[in-house]
Amino acid sequence: MVLEVNNLNKNFRHPWNLQKIPVLKDVSFSVPEKSVVGFLGSNGAGKTTTIKCILGILHKTSGDIKILGKDHADISVRKHIGYLPERPYFYNYLTAHEFLKFYGQLSLGIDSKNLENKIDELLGLVGLTHAKNSMLKSFSKGMLQRIGIAQALIHNPKLLILDEPLSGLDPDGRSQMAAVINNARDQGATIFFSSHLLDDVDRLCKDLVVIKDGQVRFCGPKEKFVSRQGRTYQLFYSDQGKEIIESVESLELLQSKIDSLRKQNKLISRVETERISLEEAFRELNREVSL
């Protein structure tokens, strides 16, 4: 596993009465090598807090976090991590080239011979070659997001952690960002990214971690999540030569319906699970948890 999070807890303190506010409660999940894992949750569910704990930006209250088999606090492991924060703010008075050089030197050392080539390659990949010598203060939000992902990729990280990389981008920007993420995956990076844009998650990920109220509600393949939440079954059977389609709401009802049809000697031709969208599955999970 590239990333393993076990029983992660994080409490904040109320600023006035110093009362404990638990934000993450026994969060556990793992991210397999070379996978693209979407980290889903509503606003305030604990996505960014989890990511910040993984990266050591916030100190965990308890729990165990391992990156590439080492404790996450081990500085040597950070050579292999690329990170793009949500709503990135960068140094306004650096040019795109200086900015990438700064991050490259921080991760690779000052004498990396390939750094200049890598900078040019990444600027090309994110479509910012024309802005190489422009200061970041003149960049639009989309351009900042693109230079942000370039800084995350400058040292060829093994684990790429992206916090809402697609939010606030126009459709073209989102497509371009998705292409960059796919490219990183093709290069062998493991990608863990949070998003509330479910269409994009659906498009990019095979695995999901779903968090709500600071607790992990699901961890595993996307298809399993969707089928688990997909409660509608369609039952196809013949009655006096006519094909009849009946919708059944739950697995229990489906079983009893099949039993009843068998007793009536009806010929059941097939049962189909109606595939709901990721968005519907996510809403269904939220509804279930609220009940």
Place this chain on the structure above:
Amino acid sequence: MSLVAIRVVAKNTYLEVIRDRVLYVLVMFAVVFLGLCFAIGQLSYDEIFRLSMSMGLAGIHICFIGLTIFLGSAFFYREIESKTIYTIVVRPISRSQYLLGKYLGLLAVLSVLLLGFILAFTLIQLLMGLPILATTYSSFLGVFLESALLLTVTFFFSSISKPFIAITTTVCFFLIGHWVSSLDALVAKSDSAVFYVAGNVIVRAFPQLEALNWRPFAIAKVHVGLEDLSFGIYLTLAWSLLFFILSVMIFRRKDLV
């Protein structure tokens, strides 16, 4: 790798700050203030040199310390509040190395600014027909040492509070630091045991910043003595180290929310 990381952060800090227009607006005001200080010195009927030098050097001192406190607290505000720090602390660099890199970068900016102030000071002296003396320039080293010390104090207060409070407390620290020498003299003469104990606690708890005030040497046209110079450097190093270590201890435990 660690030295490289410190150097990279220091260079980046220098570039970012030195290109910031806000800095130049502040420097412009500082130069105008400096000019005014000299102008006030000209109001004297006699001892124009003495009063002009006194006012001019005090002007540089106040401006430079003001800029130091502003830059130190602005760094924390910018890096943490605007979250630029997030992408740096996840790199292979420890928080103490990062803080040291920032400190050295800001010190480099302050060195360039001090050179600018010295240049402006010299030009004003030339324009006013005042003599250019080598003894004047040793007092600037005292200003620089004090600024290096106060930068770590700003780091310390910024790491535990918001920028406005950090600026206010550092200014108070600066004022008390200059006042403790007088307090020390008063404590020595006092008959009250309570005042003696309380006074001594305050005197020991703050650096004697007046020990870095070498303006009287410049005004008297004499060089700073070796003893004063050594004590000044020792005072700066010891207190800077103390506040830097305290800042690092707090910063390492800090949640960067």
